[in-house]
Amino acid sequence: MSSQELRPRPTNNLPEPRFSLHRRTTTMNFTTLEIAELTGAGHEGPSCVVQRVAIDPGEVVGEDNLLFATSAHPPPLGDTSLRLEDEIAERVPYLTERPWVGGTAVIGPSTEAMLRSMAGDDRGRPAGALRVGVIATDAPWAMAELLRVALGGRTDTPVRPGPPDEREIPGTERFRVPLALLNHGPDQPLVVELNRRHRGCAGADAALLDPHVLVIGDLGPRQVAMMGTDGTLRQTEEVLAACGPDTHVVIPEGLQDDLDPWIAPRPRHTYRVGTNAAGETTLHLDVSGRTSSGALPTDASRRWLANAQGAALTACAALARTGPEVDDAVTAMSTRLTDATVHTLPDGVAVWDRSDATSVGAVIGAVAALAEHPADARYAILGPVDDGPTAAEGLHCSILDRAAAAGVVGIAAGGWGIGTDHLDHPVTMADELAAAGDGAVVVLAGTGADLLSVRDRLLSMAQPKS
Numbered sequence: 157m158s159s160q161e162l163r164p165r166p167t168n169n170l171p172e173p174r175f176s177l178h179r180r181t182t183t184m185n186f187t188t189l190e191i192a193e194l195t196g197a198g199h200e201g202p203s204c205v206v207q208r209v210a211i212d213p214g215e216v217v218g219e220d221n222l223l224f225a226t227s228a229h230p231p232p233l234g235d236t237s238l239r240l241e242d243e244i245a246e247r248v249p250y251l252t253e254r255p256w257v258g259g260t261a262v263i264g265p266s267t268e269a270m271l272r273s274m275a276g277d278d279r280g281r282p283a284g285a286l287r288v289g290v291i292a293t294d295a296p297w298a299m300a301e302l303l304r305v306a307l308g309g310r311t312d313t314p315v316r317p318g319p320p321d322e323r324e325i326p327g328t329e330r331f332r333v334p335l336a337l338l339n340h341g342p343d344q345p346l347v348v349e350l351n352r353r354h355r356g357c358a359g360a361d362a363a364l365l366d367p368h369v370l371v372i373g374d375l376g377p378r379q380v381a382m383m384g385t386d387g388t389l390r391q392t393e394e395v396l397a398a399c400g401p402d403t404h405v406v407i408p409e410g411l412q413d414d415l416d417p418w419i420a421p422r423p424r425h426t427y428r429v430g431t432n433a434a435g436e437t438t439l440h441l442d443v444s445g446r447t448s449s450g451a452l453p454t455d456a457s458r459r460w461l462a463n464a465q466g467a468a469l470t471a472c473a474a475l476a477r478t479g480p481e482v483d484d485a486v487t488a489m490s491t492r493l494t495d496a497t498v499h500t501l502p503d504g505v506a507v508w509d510r511s512d513a514t515s516v517g518a519v520i521g522a523v524a525a526l527a528e529h530p531a532d533a534r535y536a537i538l539g540p541v542d543d544g545p546t547a548a549e550g551l552h553c554s555i556l557d558r559a560a561a562a563g564v565v566g567i568a569a570g571g572w573g574i575g576t577d578h579l580d581h582p583v584t585m586a587d588e589l590a591a592a593g594d595g596a597v598v599v600l601a602g603t604g605a606d607l608l609s610v611r612d613r614l615l616s617m618a619q620p621k622s
Contacts, residue, residue: 184208184338185279188223188249188262195273197264204249204260209271209338211331216244224250225267225331268330275334276364282337286345288471289365291352291395292373292463295518298493299373299464300347305489306468306482307345307475315489315496319511319608333361350395359394369474370399371406371467389415401425404474406467427474429466456529458494460510460521465490499618504594506531507614510601516541519555522601527562532595534562537579537610539569539602570604582609590617 186206192199207221216224224244244250245258251267264270274280286307290300301315329351336348350361362370372392392415396405405419409430419426465486472482499507510522523536536559559566569579579585589598589610600611 184274186274188260190279191223191251191270191274192262192264194277195262195264195270197262197270198255199260199262201249201258201260206249209274209335211335213244216248218247222248224248225271226250226252226254268334271331271334271338272360272364275337280338282340282342282346284342285340286369286475287365287367288345288347288369288371289362289367289395290347290349290371290373290467291358291392292349292371292467295460295464295512295521296349296373297512298461299371299467300349301493302461302464302468302486302489303347303371303471304345305485306472307347307477315492319603330357333365337365352391355391356394358391359398362395362398367399367403369404369406369471370395371471372408373463373467404471406470406474408463425474427470429463429470456525458490459525459528460513460518461490461493495621499615501590501614501617502619503591504596505590505592506597507618508597508599509611509615510599511539511603511608511611513601514541514603516555519601520558522599523555523559523562523564523566526597526599527559527564529597531597533592533597534564535589535592535596535598536564536566537569537585537589537598537600537607538566539600539604539607541602569602569607569610579606579610582606583613586610586613586617590614 184207186194187203188201188206189199189203191197191206204223205221206223208219209223209225210216211225213224216222226244242258245261247259249260249262251262251264251270253263253265253267255263262270288303288307290296290303292299329349332351333348336346340346348365350365351357372395396415396419399405401421402425404425404427406427406429407415407419409428468486469478469482472478497509497512499509501507508522508526510518513519513522519538519541523538526534526536536556538555556566556568567579567585569582586609589596592598598614600607600614
């Protein structure tokens with residue numbers, strides 16, 4: 157697959173990203189008084205210059221030009237947020253929803269609304285940065301990481317798969333896009349996941365981000381469980397409607413018919429990614445009536461990255477950024493991501509750490525890959541998933557049924573699932589799994605304290621990587 161085969165006609169209205177491994181240029185150039193005027197909020201104290209926003213109290217360490225957004229995080233356990241705000245007000249300016257007195261404060265009815273107003277203003281956007289929005293249910297963080305590498309040329313970023321609190325910025329989904337816009341410099345492409353939990357959220361994020369490229373990874377069981385099939389499609393249509401006519405859109409091959417009314421008007425800007433029977437990702441680039449394709453070979457332990465690899469390379473091709481260096485960067489980062497999730501214990505047991513899989517769709521993918529992998533014994537330790545109260549437990553149980561049908565021993569952690577084996581004490585279970593014998597494979601997917609306890613004990617036994 158040559159770069160010429162994948163290269164579409166260049167688009168003149170896209171900025172060329174400026175790459176730097178060491179320099180970071182701040183983007184924001186507000187004063188707190190300007191923020192109050194922009195958002196129609198109140199203002200107390202002397203006006204201060206703002207160049208970065210933090211929502212994690214642990215980040216507030218006296219940095220110059222930092223703005224702390226209160227009410228963007230749960231209050232500390234065992235305390236109200238009053239003491240927290242009082243202490244921070246002595247050191248840094250802050251956004252608040254309470255008429256709190258002390259220091260410099262911008263006071264309005266909604267912290268989220270104020271942050272979004274700031275992120276939508278020219279002073280709060282990364283001027284010149286290439287902006288990419290990601291929607292996916294199976295490892296969206298990995299898809300975003302591969303896109304950053306492919307578009308930005310950086311391979312020195314730390315790889316931290318595992319539980320979300322070890323790899324994601326603090327705060328809830330609704331703050332992800334505005335914070336990314338406010339704190340991102342123009343020297344690297346901005347790749348950010350869109351909030352897709354409820355109808356309207358992803359569309360609002362897409363309108364705020366105004367992406368040059370939109371990557372739709374899939375419409376998985378998480379969205380179907382939350383909103384139904386029709387609601388899931390309507391949400392995707394909202395995102396497409398919020399994007400400009402020149403936005404390049406990357407979609408799964410199977411969604412073309414469902415989304416045709418929305419993508420038909422932009423044939424030169426729509427690209428399809430499919431997966432063949434061998435589990436290899438195939439690139440389909442619809443450019444000026446031509447279609448090119450190529451395969452990305454992957455084994456079962458790497459299967460969860462197949463769609464992400466294809467999306468990253470397709471997005472690059474859509475922007476006419478192709479070549480050996482792009483392919484090498486994606487391959488190298490894919491290897492790093494896989495190495496960070498596959499571990500070998502002293503007695504030969506392989507552990508696939510998919511504790512990043514916090515949605516039903518991601519867990520289904522992890523179990524399916526295990527079911528296809530030849531092994532003497534296969535175990536799936538499954539923890540709770542973050543799919544909201546409307547996701548019936550029967551959906552979770554169907555995953556365990558699929559595992560059993562494929563000869564995989566499914567064990568539910570934290571009371572997850574009905575009518576299946578439940579996890580015993582995490583230490584006992586981890587030790588039993590570690591003694592399963594050479595050739596056994598254990599997949600850890602989901603979240604929850606019990607599953608993460610098993611994960612931590614197993615990984616503590618893992619052999620160092622060469």
